[in-house]
Amino acid sequence: MKQRTLLYSVALDTVGTGVFLPLSLLFFLNVQHMSAAAAGTAVSVGSLLSFLVIPLAGRLVQLIGPKRCLMLSNLMSVAGYGSYFFASNHLRVICAAFVVMAADRLYGAAWPSAVARVASKDQLPQWFSFINFLKTTCLGLGAVASTGLLAALGPGGLKLALGANCVSSLVAGALVLRTRIPEGGQGARSARPRATFVSALRDVPFMALVSSQTMLSVAWLIPTVAFPVYLVHELGLPAFWPAAVVATRYAVIACVQLPLSARLADWTRGRILLGAIAVVEAAVLVTLAIPLVPDVARGFVAAAATALLAVAEAASKPTAAAAAVALAPDRDEGPYMAVFQLTWTVSYAIGPAVIGWGLGNAAGMWCALGACVLVSGAVQGLVVRKSPAAV
Structure with missing residues (x-):
C-alpha cells in the first residue's frame, strides 16, 4: 500500500x-x-x-x-x-x-x-x-x-x-x-470561496479549539522543560531523575497510544478532549504536591505526574488534530492547518522562557499552569456547544 x-x-x-x-x-x-x-x-x-x-x-x-x-x-x-x-x-x-x-x-x-x-x-x-x-x-x-x-x-x-x-x-x-496524495476537489472549491488565513481566524468554533489546545499545550513542557531544572536545582534530586521522567513520557505514549485510541473509538471528540484536560489538571495538582512528600518519593511522584500527562497527550493530540480537520473546509484545509499549528508552536517558542522565570516561585508557576488548563477546559466547552458535529 x-x-x-x-x-x-x-x-x-x-x-x-x-x-x-x-x-x-x-x-x-x-x-x-x-x-x-x-x-x-x-x-x-x-x-x-x-x-x-x-x-x-x-x-x-x-x-x-x-x-x-x-x-x-x-x-x-x-x-x-x-x-x-x-x-x-x-x-x-x-x-x-x-x-x-x-x-x-x-x-x-x-x-x-x-x-x-x-x-x-x-x-x-x-x-x-x-x-x-x-x-x-x-x-x-x-x-x-x-x-x-x-x-x-x-x-x-x-x-x-x-x-x-x-x-x-x-x-x-x-x-x-x-506517495500518491490526491489533490483538492476542484468542484468543491468552485462552489464556495476559498479558505484564507483570515477566514480561519474568523471561524469561532475553530479558533476556540485552537485557543483551548494552545492553552493546554503549556502542560506538555512540564516533563521535558520544567522538570529537568525543577527536580535537580530546586528540589536537589539526583541528576538521573530528569532522564527518568523524559523516558517515562516516551515509554507511556509508545505503550498506550494505540490501545487507548482503540478504547476511545466510541467516545465523541468533545468528551475525549475534555477528559484529557481533566487528566492534565490532575497531573498539575500532583506536581504541586511534590514538595509535600518525603525526599525519597519525590522523583517517583514526578514520574507519576509525567505518566498522567503522557496519557492525556496520547488522547488529546490526535483527537484535536482530527477535530481541526473536521472543522476546516473539505479539501481546502491548508490555511486552517497553518493556523492550527499554533497549538504547539506558541508554547514551544515562549514556554521555556516563561518556565525559566517561573521556577523562582515554583508553586505560583504550577498554579498558573493549572489556571491555563482550566481556561482550556472552559474554551473547549465552547467548541462542544458551537460545533457539536465536529467534536
Whole structure:
C-alpha cells in the first residue's frame, strides 16, 4: 500500500530529528564555539521570525498541494540544517534557524492536509493516533542514538548527527515523491470561496479549539522543560531523575497510544478532549504536591505526574488534530492547518522562557499552569456547544 510510504517518510524524518535535536545547542557550543546565551538567543529569534511564514504556508498548500509542500519542507530542512555547518556567528544562526523552522511551519500546514486526502473523516483519529505513536517512538529512538553518538565520538558525533539529520530529511522527501496524495476537489472549491488565513481566524468554533489546545499545550513542557531544572536545582534530586521522567513520557505514549485510541473509538471528540484536560489538571495538582512528600518519593511522584500527562497527550493530540480537520473546509484545509499549528508552536517558542522565570516561585508557576488548563477546559466547552458535529 503506497500510503505506507508516507508513514515511512514520517518515521525516517522523525528519527533524524530525534538524533540531532537534543544536541542542537551543543553543536553551536562545541563545534561553532559560540556561547550558550548567544546561540540560544539566535535560535529563538529565528524560530519567532518563522511565525511570519504561517499565512504563506497555508496558501502554498492550496496552490501546489500538500504533497509538493511536504517535499519542499524536506528540502528546506536539508538546506537549513546543512547551513548549521557554516553558522559561525549570530546572524548566520538566526538565518539557519529561520529556514529550519519555516520548513516546520510548512510541514505543519501540509501534513494534516495530506492525511485528510488519504483517510476518510471517520479514519482521521486512528491515523493521527498512529502518527503520534510513530513520531514519539522515533523521537525516543533518535534521542537514545544521539546520546550514544556524543558519548562515543564527542564533537565528531555532533557533526555526524547533523549530517544524519540532513540525509534523513532528503530521503524522507524522496519517499513522499513516491506517495500518491490526491489533490483538492476542484468542484468543491468552485462552489464556495476559498479558505484564507483570515477566514480561519474568523471561524469561532475553530479558533476556540485552537485557543483551548494552545492553552493546554503549556502542560506538555512540564516533563521535558520544567522538570529537568525543577527536580535537580530546586528540589536537589539526583541528576538521573530528569532522564527518568523524559523516558517515562516516551515509554507511556509508545505503550498506550494505540490501545487507548482503540478504547476511545466510541467516545465523541468533545468528551475525549475534555477528559484529557481533566487528566492534565490532575497531573498539575500532583506536581504541586511534590514538595509535600518525603525526599525519597519525590522523583517517583514526578514520574507519576509525567505518566498522567503522557496519557492525556496520547488522547488529546490526535483527537484535536482530527477535530481541526473536521472543522476546516473539505479539501481546502491548508490555511486552517497553518493556523492550527499554533497549538504547539506558541508554547514551544515562549514556554521555556516563561518556565525559566517561573521556577523562582515554583508553586505560583504550577498554579498558573493549572489556571491555563482550566481556561482550556472552559474554551473547549465552547467548541462542544458551537460545533457539536465536529467534536
